[in-house]
Amino acid sequence: MKELSLNILDITENSVKAGASLTEILLCEENDKLTITIKDNGCGMDEETVQAAQQPFYTTRTTRSVGMGIPLFKMQAEQTGGSLSLASKSEKEFPDEHGTVISASFYKNHIDYTPLGDVVASITTLVQGHPDTDFVFSHKTEKGEVLLDTRQLREVLGDDVSLGSFEVIKWIEEYLKEQYSENH
């Protein structure tokens, strides 16, 4: 992957497929360290699956037997001296509080650091593709926080207007870009 924002898009797709009604994408930058956390309330995984998901060529897909999403993300973290952790509570074992948290840290000054890239495009792509699920996006740096919570937008838009409609996607894009120009 050429940009970490593309990994974010890819990893978050897993959350949506796990039936999450809410997925949080949290970016935190402190000095030269970037932590990306993706947290969902989807169906979760048992311990065996958590281990398997970090291995290349594991997938739940039936079209092909290759799954590279998490191993790629892990490799990109580790090659900067960072790491990746994956924790999950399966719906079966924890019916009241289930979901998955994946967290990866990156050292930005390392020569093998993959740039974050166009994170706004990834967020708008996620909302366009999954207008019926909610996302929280937060990007914290020393200068401030960029924040989007689609639950707030849904409250304004009601049931009549899809979050995936062109006008709303454009609004989200501008909303995030404006915050980036103020806070970064």
Place this chain on the structure above:
Amino acid sequence: MKSLAELQAIKDKMKNKVVIREGGEEVRVVVGMATCGIAAGARPVLSALVEEVEALGLSGKVSVSQTGCIGICQYEPVVEVLEAGKDKVTYVKMTAEKAKRVADEHLKGGKVVAEYTLANVKA
């Protein structure tokens, strides 16, 4: 400054549009957005399609959606065009520029851009 009040205005405007849209979307455009597609550059292809469909005034007729792995990863980014009563058209190794041409010539003009289809592109 973007505000939630602006979103309210969008909602009011869109309400009228919803009524017009009830004729239904006749053409479905699907972009493969699994790991393989994303890594190969599907994100800008999707954005270009969404932009062009709107710019060409096709939003009532054409829907653009995302799917997982289509199964031909070496040809990603892949875009499928599905229309009732017609054969599925599979565009491969797409770019934002190619997507714009497909929007204009195929989605608007009704003519398949043959040179970008699976049958005519080498892996």
